[in-house]
Amino acid sequence: MTQFEALFDGRSFAAILFDMDGTLLSSIEAAERVWTRWAAQFGIDARTFLHGIHGQRAVDSVRQLNIPGVDPVAEAHAITLAEIEDVEGVHPIPGAREFVSTLPEGRWAIVTSAPRALAVRRLAAAGLKPPSVFITAEDIPRGKPDPACYQLAARQLGWTADDCVVFEDAAAGIRAGEAAGAPVVVITATHQRPMDTRHPTYVDYNALGATIRPDGRLQIRSQSTRKI
Numbered sequence: 001m002t003q004f005e006a007l008f009d010g011r012s013f014a015a016i017l018f019d020m021d022g023t024l025l026s027s028i029e030a031a032e033r034v035w036t037r038w039a040a041q042f043g044i045d046a047r048t049f050l051h052g053i054h055g056q057r058a059v060d061s062v063r064q065l066n067i068p069g070v071d072p073v074a075e076a077h078a079i080t081l082a083e084i085e086d087v088e089g090v091h092p093i094p095g096a097r098e099f100v101s102t103l104p105e106g107r108w109a110i111v112t113s114a115p116r117a118l119a120v121r122r123l124a125a126a127g128l129k130p131p132s133v134f135i136t137a138e139d140i141p142r143g144k145p146d147p148a149c150y151q152l153a154a155r156q157l158g159w160t161a162d163d164c165v166v167f168e169d170a171a172a173g174i175r176a177g178e179a180a181g182a183p184v185v186v187i188t189a190t191h192q193r194p195m196d197t198r199h200p201t202y203v204d205y206n207a208l209g210a211t212i213r214p215d216g217r218l219q220i221r222s223q224s225t226r227k228i
Helices: 003-008 028-040 058-065 072-085 096-101 116-125 148-157 171-179
Strands: 015-018 108-111 133-135 164-168 184-187 208-212 218-222
Touching: 015 148, 015 218, 028 072, 058 072, 072 116, 096 208, 108 148, 133 148, 148 164, 148 171, 164 171, 171 184
Parallel strands: 015 108, 015 164, 108 133, 164 184
Antiparallel strands: 208 218
């Protein structure tokens, strides 16, 4: 039995909950440019922490650096403003636009650790429109890996998280989906090294499709699985 069959064969879902950066779009080049410039102000080599900034709120990343005398909230705000200005190279994950275009309104959500202004800016740069349920950093008291963000998205759509499927790319988000009780699919388009995960893993959306069953539930189909 393949990874896909183990999770999806004969299974349907009420809705799909997507992370944004690294899952629906790639902003890795722009984000790492901004964080590298910011870190240089404090004499920090950004290469020592860049791998950890993806998938969590900027304020949490700044706090983890424990820079003496630094206000994490103020610094995170400054980083966000710089990221809003720099969206060069932001682009959709292959097949993402086509995949979400097949989903009915109200049956999918975006759940991102980015502030709303930055999320809207990056979605526009990637040619994607936000869905009706759009959870951002301002909507939750604690960021990923806390499951509250995915639980909130599912609740706003009218279901529980364990009746949805989460699409993620980063460790913090994967843990959030797991903690919410949802099955998880990992998108690896932006990964520079293999990820050790028990979840079904796809490079992008080109092999994926979603159909609406007669009972109105979503079923995800794949031509193949590929793990990198």
